Amino acid sequence: MTEIYPILTPAQHALLSARHHNPFEVLGRQLENGENLLRVHLPHAVAVWLSPDAPLQRLGDTALFEWRGEMPSLPYQLQWQAQDGTLHTTYDPYSFPSPLLTDFDLHLFAQGQHFYAQRFLGAHPCEVAGIEGVRFAVWAPNAQRVSVVGDFNQWDGRIHQMRVREGVGIWELFIPQLPTGTVYKYEISHRETQSVFLKADPYAQGAEKRPNTASYVVPITQHQWDDQAWLEQRAQPNAWLRQPMSIYEVHLGSWQRHADGEFLSYRELAEQLIPYVKKLGFTHLELLPVSEHPLDASWGYQTVGFFAPTSRYGSPDDLRYFIDQCHQNDLGVLLDWVPGHFPKDAHGLAWFDGTALYEYADPRQGEHRDWGTLIFNYGRNEVRSFLISNALYWLSEFHIDGLRVDAVASILYLDYSRQAGEWIPNQYGGNENLEAIDFLRQLNTIVHQECPGVLMIAEESTSWPQVTRPTWVGGLGFNMKWNMGWMHDTLTYMSQDPIFRAYHHQHLTFGMLYAFSENFVLPFSHDEVVHGKRSLLDKMPGDSWQRFANLRLLFTYQWTYPGKKLLFMGGEFAHGLEWNEARALEWSLLDYPHHSGMQLLVSDLNQLYRQYDALHRYDFEGAGFSWVDCHDAGQSVIAYMRRCEDDELVVILNFTPVPRHGYRIGVYHPGLYREIFNSDAQQYGGSHVTNSELLSEELPWMNQRHSITVTLPPLAGIVLQRVI
Missing domain, CATH: 2.60.40.10 (Immunoglobulins)
Structure with a gap:
């Protein structure tokens, strides 16, 4: 039996069968038996030349061609004829210097x-x-x-x-x-x-x-940044600690769309979204993940292209333009980032080279069964390089101002959403993922070193200690953490009919026991308005008027409570339906007074929050808050002070639909008080039960030497300031 390739070496056989790990050993310029030769591999060629008078010889009936003669300088070009008769000229990839990487x-x-x-x-x-x-x-x-x-x-x-x-x-x-x-x-x-x-x-x-x-292949960026002043200001040490931060969370694909249902581009969003958010008074945008993802319904949280801005809205430079325009309009940009898991799509990271490369091999460590995704192997050095590089890529090359790290609890706990026997304890028998803890600390340390002023925000839903404390004292090193407990308690309370709220008063007061244990963001995010949870408006009890009044009260509570603020798009005008990523928000609702009034309320709350230092300077410190009265469960009323060195405000919230006249509260300072905000104001759609100027009396009340009597509007909050 005649051999097919009688003249080929084992290395040439391996190359032709596509099993060779280093084709440069076979192709390009070679020295064999003291003779220089040039070998190329062109499976679709019938003839190959270095020049018209220098044809290469085919080796048998293979796709290998050789030249033995005077050697051309490197790199060299080849002319070759394809099987369909067309002629091609190309440089031989194997004639270029190798290796390429240091x-x-x-x-x-x-x-x-x-x-x-x-x-x-x-x-x-x-x-x-x-x-x-x-x-x-x-x-x-x-x-x-x-x-x-x-x-x-x-x-x-x-x-x-x-x-x-x-x-x-x-x-x-x-x-x-x-x-x-x-x-x-x-x-x-x-x-x-x-x-x-x-x-x-x-x-x-x-x-x-x-x-x-x-x-x-993405071209080298052509975008010329014009946000140097913003970046310099951002880099001031710990400037974020005592600055107002009000975040508008947005899914770019469903905030607004063209009439035919097509997405707005990054550049169109720059023209429409930025002025809208700026007019409402928010300080930051938070984008649901914009890394490439194959399924719209994953909202970006099942990322495949970690370094690729999604092409749904344009090119990487288009995204740079959008962020640049945000900064030039004094609007920060936060990005949801997903280092906790990745999907099993065949073209993605899963079993990338035929083995568990990016993920843990054992499914008890490497699989999120709830989400149908895989978990990064945080103990593998190359995976750490991948993830930390990805974080710095968004921060350095796109000038992102901070990363909201998704699902941190799922990263920290080996038994996250697992039953007994479905997880592997760590070396000490515990349920903490020690490799992941070390990774998060390394991540936050490197980010803060490389990108001064950038924020790292944890979406962490448990009571893990010191999430926002420095790594050198045993913390995880995040700047802020979403206060999921406050959010759940608050929405649980607000969903109660007012007649029953007296029995759930602890949901309003418990959060203050831990309010300053971490640097908290108060989130009403996209997760709270999907999957049957209903919109914020529909969570509120009562008739139509009461639901709107409850929502206005909820926002007043959020904006006056210690912590930075976050609201998902649509909430600002009381979107009626659950969020659906497949369609735009119902902007036509703004034609109705109660919805436009809600939008005005959110705008005024942002202005109030930014204008008065007492509402933001000590968001993370007990010095900025004190209870006036947290015990009036019977009437479902709470009152507290927000303060700083040169300002003090009194906040009183009435969680029942009953107006309360002559309601007395204690105040620390005597003087004249005026109402600077009332969520029941007529322009917001309220009943306009308001207060004129209030003069304190030297009548001790609520452990204070002085007191004032106010009228509390129904299902509303008021903010008072001492003017003299």
Whole structure:
């Protein structure tokens, strides 16, 4: 029986069968038996030339061609004829210098200490040996072979096989004359099973719009930032601690849409969303994840392209423009970031090289069954480099002002949403993920070192201690934490019919026992208005008037209570339906007075919060708050003071629909008090039960030497200021 390739070496056999880990050992300029030769691999060629009078010889009936003669200078061009007769001219990728990546970059990456890994991994337009092209690099240590594939090579994994850097498992290749915008994936052959599959680039900075799943080569950014003044101000040490922060949480795809249902682009959002939010008085936007995700209904929380801004709304530079415009309008931008899990989509990170590379291998550690996703392996150095680099990518290259880290509890606890026997204890027998704790501390330390003034905010739903305390005292190192307990208690209370609220008074008062144990954000987020939970308005009891009055009262309570503020889009005008990511908000509701009145109330609350230092200077310190009376459960009334060195405000909230005339409260200072805010005002849709100027009496009350009598409007809150 005649052999098919009688003249081929084992290395050449491996290359032709797409099993070679270093094609540079076979292709390009070679020295064999003391003779210089040039070898190329062109599976779709019938003839190849260095020049018209320098044809290469085909080796048997293979796709290998050789030249033996005077060697051309590197890099060299090839002319070749395809099977359909067309002629092509191209540089040989294997004629360019190799290796491309520095040993130092590879060492830091393998140690979990490379914090800008996206700068050498992924697809990067660059120039090598004077020729423009794209440098590709990907981590796949258990692959037998990795190739770059796309339309440019007919998705044929035999053509652009990559070279592995031994010891670290990173594959690299420079493809000359490849333009930006080129769509590509990696074709990976598993070392053991020889199975072949396609993967999107984990470090790609651009991805096709769904339902397509390939990566594309993003051009070097052309955006010229104009927010230097903003960044300098942001970097002032601990400036955020005593500044007002009122956050408008938004899902870009459903805030507003075109008449035909198409998304607004990042640039269109800059024209429409920014002035809207600024007019309402919010200080920050918080974007639900804008990393590429295949399923709209995941809202971005099942991320596949961690380094790729979603193409739903435009290009990466379009997103840069949007953020730049926010900063020029004194509006900060926070981004929801998801380092806790990733989906199992075939083109994503799951079993990336045929093994559990980014995730824990044991499903008792590596799978979120509730969400159908996989958990990052926080103990693996390369995964840490990936995640920390991703955080710094958004913060440094997009000038994001802070990351709201999603689902921190699921990261911290090994038994999160698991029954007995479904999880593996740590080395001490506990349920804490020690690797994840160490990762979070490292993450926050590096972020604060690299990006001064940037905020790290934890969505952490348990009583884990010291989430917002420095790492050097044993904390996790976050700046702020969502106060999920306050949110749940408050909504539980507000959902009660007022006649029963006297029996749930503790839901209003309990939160103050721990209010200053962490730096808290008070969130009414998207999670509270989906999946049958109803809109904020529909959570409120009573008839139509009472529901609106309750919601106005709820917002008054939120904006005057210690902590930074967060409200999901639509809440500001009492959106009637649950949020649905598939359609825009019902903006036509603003034609109705109660809805437009709610919008005005939120705007005025933001103005009040920003204007009076007493409402924000000591959001995280007990010095800024004291109870006036927290015991009047029978009438469902609470009263408290918000204060700072040069300002003091009295807040009184009536959680029943009964107006209360002659209600006496104690005050520390004698003098004349005036009402500076009333949620029952007519312009908000209220009944306009208000107070004129109030002169204190020297009548001790509520452990104070002086007191005043006020009229409490129904289901409303008032704010008083001493004027003299």
